[in-house]
Amino acid sequence: MALLEIRSLSKVYQRDSQAIPVFEDIDLDIDTGEFLVLMGPSGSGKTTLLNLIAGLDEPTTGTITVGGEEVTAMSRRQLAAWRSDHVGFIFQLYNLLPVLTAYQNVELPLLLTHLSKKERREHVMTALEVVGLSDRADHFPRQLSGGQEQRVAIGRAIVSDPTLILADEPTGDLDAKSADEILTLMQRLNREFSKTILLVTHDQRAAERGEAIMHLDKGVLTR
Amino acid sequence: MKYARLIWVNLTRNKRRTILTALSVAAALFLFVALRSVNTTLDDARQVGSESRMMVRNAISVVFPLPEAYHSWISTVPGVRRVTWGNWFHGIYQDRRDFFPSFAVDVDGYFDIYPEMVVPEDQEQAFRRERTAALVGTGLMERFGWRLGQTISLTSLIYSPDQAWPFTIRAVYTPLPGWTDEAFYFHYDYLYEMSEWTQPGWYILELEDPSLAATIAATIDEHYENSRYATRTETERAYLAGIASMYGNVGLLINAVGIAVFFAILLVAANTMMMAARERASEVAVLKTLGFSDRLLFGLVLAEAAAITAIGGLLGVVGAKLLFEGTGFQGMGLLPGFEVKLRTATLGVSIAIVLGLISGLLPAWQAARLPVARTLRRVA
Numbered sequence: 001m002a003l004l005e006i007r008s009l010s011k012v013y014q015r016d017s018q019a020i021p022v023f024e025d026i027d028l029d030i031d032t033g034e035f036l037v038l039m040g041p042s043g044s045g046k047t048t049l050l051n052l053i054a055g056l057d058e059p060t061t062g063t064i065t066v067g068g069e070e071v072t073a074m075s076r077r078q079l080a081a082w083r084s085d086h087v088g089f090i091f092q093l094y095n096l097l098p099v100l101t102a103y104q105n106v107e108l109p110l111l112l113t114h115l116s117k118k119e120r121r122e123h124v125m126t127a128l129e130v131v132g133l134s135d136r137a138d139h140f141p142r143q144l145s146g147g148q149e150q151r152v153a154i155g156r157a158i159v160s161d162p163t164l165i166l167a168d169e170p171t172g173d174l175d176a177k178s179a180d181e182i183l184t185l186m187q188r189l190n191r192e193f194s195k196t197i198l199l200v201t202h203d204q205r206a207a208e209r210g211e212a213i214m215h216l217d218k219g220v221l222t223r
Numbered sequence: 224m225k226y227a228r229l230i231w232v233n234l235t236r237n238k239r240r241t242i243l244t245a246l247s248v249a250a251a252l253f254l255f256v257a258l259r260s261v262n263t264t265l266d267d268a269r270q271v272g273s274e275s276r277m278m279v280r281n282a283i284s285v286v287f288p289l290p291e292a293y294h295s296w297i298s299t300v301p302g303v304r305r306v307t308w309g310n311w312f313h314g315i316y317q318d319r320r321d322f323f324p325s326f327a328v329d330v331d332g333y334f335d336i337y338p339e340m341v342v343p344e345d346q347e348q349a350f351r352r353e354r355t356a357a358l359v360g361t362g363l364m365e366r367f368g369w370r371l372g373q374t375i376s377l378t379s380l381i382y383s384p385d386q387a388w389p390f391t392i393r394a395v396y397t398p399l400p401g402w403t404d405e406a407f408y409f410h411y412d413y414l415y416e417m418s419e420w421t422q423p424g425w426y427i428l429e430l431e432d433p434s435l436a437a438t439i440a441a442t443i444d445e446h447y448e449n450s451r452y453a454t455r456t457e458t459e460r461a462y463l464a465g466i467a468s469m470y471g472n473v474g475l476l477i478n479a480v481g482i483a484v485f486f487a488i489l490l491v492a493a494n495t496m497m498m499a500a501r502e503r504a505s506e507v508a509v510l511k512t513l514g515f516s517d518r519l520l521f522g523l524v525l526a527e528a529a530a531i532t533a534i535g536g537l538l539g540v541v542g543a544k545l546l547f548e549g550t551g552f553q554g555m556g557l558l559p560g561f562e563v564k565l566r567t568a569t570l571g572v573s574i575a576i577v578l579g580l581i582s583g584l585l586p587a588w589q590a591a592r593l594p595v596a597r598t599l600r601r602v603a
């Protein structure tokens with residue numbers, strides 16, 4: 001059984017009386033340890049799909065199952081707990097909390113666990129080490145470069161050891177060199193730590209880092 | 224608590240706004256606590272006076288005197304053990320704003336009726352012997368840096384204001400709890416000699432039995448009802464309560480101010496929290512992607528709102544306490560010392576916290592219900 005199973009998934013936005021279909025009847029399986037890339041033109045519904053997988057939005061029809069748990073059947077409260085355990089989200093614009101240091105940003109997901117302060121510290125330092133920012137733990141986001149900020153965000157996404165990492169154009173706002181570092185890091189997460197990754201990108205070179213590329217266009221998903 | 228830092232950094236990220244909000248709450252609470260303390264103090268004042276002492280005063284007003292001749296008749300009323308009298312002198316020492324209560328009293332009878340003032344035996348004798356001697360409370364001695372045996376000069380706002388009245392401090396009293404330590408007493412005879420028209424301001428009776436008070440009051444007041452100087456006789460407690468009520472209907476004022484204060488806090492705090500919540504919508508959305516539950520985010524916003532008003536409330540209460548107790552205001556020396564009671568302080572801070580929580584309800588609810596996908600799309 002695949003880690004992620006999407007069945008007959010449709011999303012139709014309702015704006016006033018007008019129905020705006022994004023995609024209809026999508027099926028998708030992702031296996032544990034896969035590094036999958038999702039490409040497609042702007043507005044094709046890539047972000048929408050990621051949000052649905054993460055339980056941040058509700059599908060119009062269809063089901064999403066992750067590790068045997070049906071995400072689309074969960075209550076808001078169950079979804080929050082489930083996200084905390086299973087999903088690491090990486091955004092294009094990093095979305096770090098500006099008032100917290102790199103360390104504190106990475107620690108955020110762990111506040112939701114029962115870990116002690118000392119255990120949290122160990123996990124955070126490990127995550128920062130993986131993303132190569134051990135020496136920047138006490139820096140605030142504004143004291144970091146874009147690439148470093150994104151690495152902190154990746155640290156935050158992996159610190160609670162999630163089942164699934166969802167990345168929405170994580171290199172979209174970075175220069176080539178920084179983007180390269182981020183992609184190398186993600187490859188490492190996949191190979192070294194066996195993380196299952198779904199990466200959304202517009203960049204062909206970024207896409208080549210994945211194991212397989214999918215295209216979403218005009219509501220149709222092809223693999 | 225592990226979320227404390229998150230609340231704290233949110234509180235301090237817009238320091239000026241947080242401080243201004245806390246200060247508004249502080250000002251409102253200061254007002255509330257101050258007024259409420261006036262009220263509790265006046266309530267206490269209504270309890271101070273003795274039930275076994277009665278005051279006979281002019282029926283028109285306490286500022287009009289009574290004839291000296293009344294003394295001997297009142298002494299014969301059944302149930303009256305002793306009668307003495309006093310007079311309001313309104314003495315000034317150097318600066319007329321530096322108020323303290325001063326009385327010319329019937330030295331032979333006065334201190335028998337008022338056991339609340341403790342005076343060493345030798346000083347009492349010295350005070351009784353000398354016509355210009357004064358008996359002064361410990362607090363007043365301290366306030367003006369006076370010494371026993373020192374001769375000081377007062378002027379009176381009532382008796383020939385230009386005249387200097389020399390007094391020699393012969394005795395210092397220590398008050399029992401509830402009695403002022405800032406009063407100044409001297410011989411009625413001295414006042415009588417220096418001004419031709421003096422009459423007793425009021426008579427003080429000591430009763431054989433407090434339960435006789437009503438009968439005695441009726442007897443005296445009926446006796447003088449049709450004379451030129453009609454009297455009003457009441458227990459000391461009732462008399463002081465009457466003076467206390469000269470300060471106006473404070474209870475009503477406090478209720479009005481209280482309600483205004485609550486609304487002010489509510490609006491100010493709610494406004495701040497709404498602004499903060501709006502600015503932080505995207506961060507709330509991000510926290511939700513990390514798995515922060517609706518309930519937790521609701522709690523975090525509430526806690527932040529309560530923290531602001533709690534800080535402001537504490538500031539206001541402490542400020543009121545310092546101010547009141549620092550000035551030692553005693554309302555003409557007839558009231559027990561002004562005090563911000565623990566009860567009032569606790570009430571004030573609790574109100575601030577509760578109002579903070581209420582003001583945080585709407586933004587907290589908004590944070591909890593925030594649609595993640597749409598919010599993130601708006602900023603991206």
Ligand SMILES: Nc1ncnc2c1ncn2[C@@H]1O[C@H](COP(=O)(O)OP(=O)(O)OP(=O)(O)O)[C@@H](O)[C@H]1O
Pocket residue numbers: 013014015020022040041042043044045046047048049597600
């Ligand atoms: N809340 C909404 N209400 C109405 N329409 C929406 C809403 N959210 C998204 N859409 C529409 O759904 C479509 C898919 O949007 P989505 O953001 O998923 O695209 P995308 O593939 O991520 O695009 P991009 O590459 O630009 O990020 C777009 O046409 C968008 O306008």
Ligand SMILES: [Mg+2]
Pocket residue numbers: 046047048168
């Ligand atoms: Mg997108």
